[in-house]
Amino acid sequence: MKKSPMLSSAQVIALSKIGKKQPESQSETTHKNHISIESYHKFNRSRDVSVYIYQDLIRREIHIRYPDYIPHLFSYIHDDIVDIFEEIKKKGLCDEWLRQQAASESMNTTE
Incomplete structure (x- = not known):
C-alpha cells in the first residue's frame, strides 16, 4: 500500500486558494455589507414576538x-x-433584485 505524501502547511493554504477569487485590495477584504445592530435586534424581536x-x-x-x-x-x-427593509435598500443590498422586478413588471405591462 502506497503512503500519500504529507503536505506542508504552505501547500495546504495554496491548495485551499485554488479557484477562489483573490481580493483586489485590503479594503475589499475588510468591507462587507451588513445590516446595523439595530436592524439585527429588530429581526430578532420580530421573530420572537x-x-x-x-404559541x-x-x-x-x-x-x-x-x-x-x-x-x-x-x-x-x-x-x-419596514425599518429593516429601508436600511437594506439604502445599502444597495436589494439593487439586483429590484432591477429584475422592475424589468419583469415593465414586460408584463407591455403585453
Whole structure:
C-alpha cells in the first residue's frame, strides 16, 4: 500500500486558494455589507414576538376572542420590518433584485 505524501502547511493554504477569487485590495477584504445592530435586534424581536403570538393563539379555543394586544404586536412587527427593509435598500443590498422586478413588471405591462 502506497503512503500519500504529507503536505506542508504552505501547500495546504495554496491548495485551499485554488479557484477562489483573490481580493483586489485590503479594503475589499475588510468591507462587507451588513445590516446595523439595530436592524439585527429588530429581526430578532420580530421573530420572537411572532413565535409568542403563534404559541399564544394556538393554545386558545377557537371561539374565544383574540387578545386586545394582537393588533399592536402586528403593528410593531410591521414597523420593524419596514425599518429593516429601508436600511437594506439604502445599502444597495436589494439593487439586483429590484432591477429584475422592475424589468419583469415593465414586460408584463407591455403585453
